[in-house]
Amino acid sequence: MLIDLSGKTALVTGSSGGIGLAAAKGLARAGARVVVNGRDTERVETAIRAVLDAVPGSAVSGVAADLADAAGCDRLLQAVPQTDILVNNLGIFGPKPFFEIDDATWERFFQVNVMSGVRLSRAYLPKMMEAGWGRVVFISSESGLNIPADMIHYGFTKTALLSLSRGLAKLASGTGVTVNSVLPGPTMSEGVKDMLKDMAAEKGVSIEEAGEMFVKSERPSSVLGRPATVEEVANMIVYACSKEASATSGGALRVDGGVVDSIVP
CATH class of the missing domain: 1.10.1220 (Arc Repressor Mutant)
Structure with missing residues (x-):
């Protein structure tokens, strides 16, 4: 399969490292104009150089904005008012005993892992639907199905992304826009x-x-x-963003190494 995203703009949140950066490289390799994002200007610039090193001559830019609140999302939207592809990759994680998770931590995980994607999808999705083509991908996790006892607050947010992506896929039905979740396992x-x-x-x-x-x-x-390697997860993300994935919408695409013990995707 030859994935060609020439002429498309792809925004990947939280892409100064990890799965996000690997996805940015993969999308650039497919010909997309890529926008990387992170909280820190220096890390964003380093990510831009990493994409250019991996894909010489690619069209890549970056926006430093902390998407943990509405103000940060607004800064990103002002810098990138429109995109063809949105990869809601930003996320935080970390084990913590349930009885020690205070309200502030619950709120922080919800704002970063869920509301960043809500805000950006709310802004970009209508323009994609109007244009008749678009791709939105949420990076969920096998932990959204297989809730870890030591990271209940994290698993909760990843389950929420599955609901969000499925609902938005239905909302965008028939418009040429697809919405999916990708579920990595340990990566x-x-x-x-x-x-x-x-x-x-x-x-x-x-x-x-x-x-x-x-x-x-x-x-x-x-x-x-x-x-898994970050590249193995990025391969699924790039597919979900491709023109070839036109019949894949509302899906929960697992790259979990088979952790979720189910024969149903």
Whole structure:
């Protein structure tokens, strides 16, 4: 399959690293004009250089804006008033015992993981529908289906994204715009690598070996038996953004390595 997104603009939130940056590179490789986003100007500029290093000659720009509140989303919308593709990738995670999660933490996770996508979709989706073509992708997680007991606040937000994307897909029915969720499982992003450092040091193993140990102990249903790479997840995101995915809408596209023990996608 040859994915060609020439002439399309793709905005990827939270793309200064991890899955977001890998998706930005993949979309640039497919010919899209890519806009990367992060909170910090320096990290955004570094991400732009990373995309250009991976895809020389690509059209890539960036916007530094913290999408954790409405003001940050407004700054991004002023800089990028229209896009053909929106990848709502921004998200935070971290284990914490349920009884120690205060209201402020619940609110922070909801604002970052859910409301950033709500605000941007509310702004961009009508223009896509009017144009007769568009792609919106929410980065959910297998944790939205397989809620981890040590990250209930995180799993809750990822479940919310599944509802949001399904509802928006129905809203955009017949317009040429598709809306989908992509559900990664454990993935070797920078954040996950940081989380695995202590385990690797304690066991005297590499980060990669610690990742396999984590999957086998904490996600024993995994068919893959290891964390995915960010590139493997990005491949699914690029497909969901493609013209070839025109009949894929309202879907929950799993890149979870088989962690969710179900024969139904």
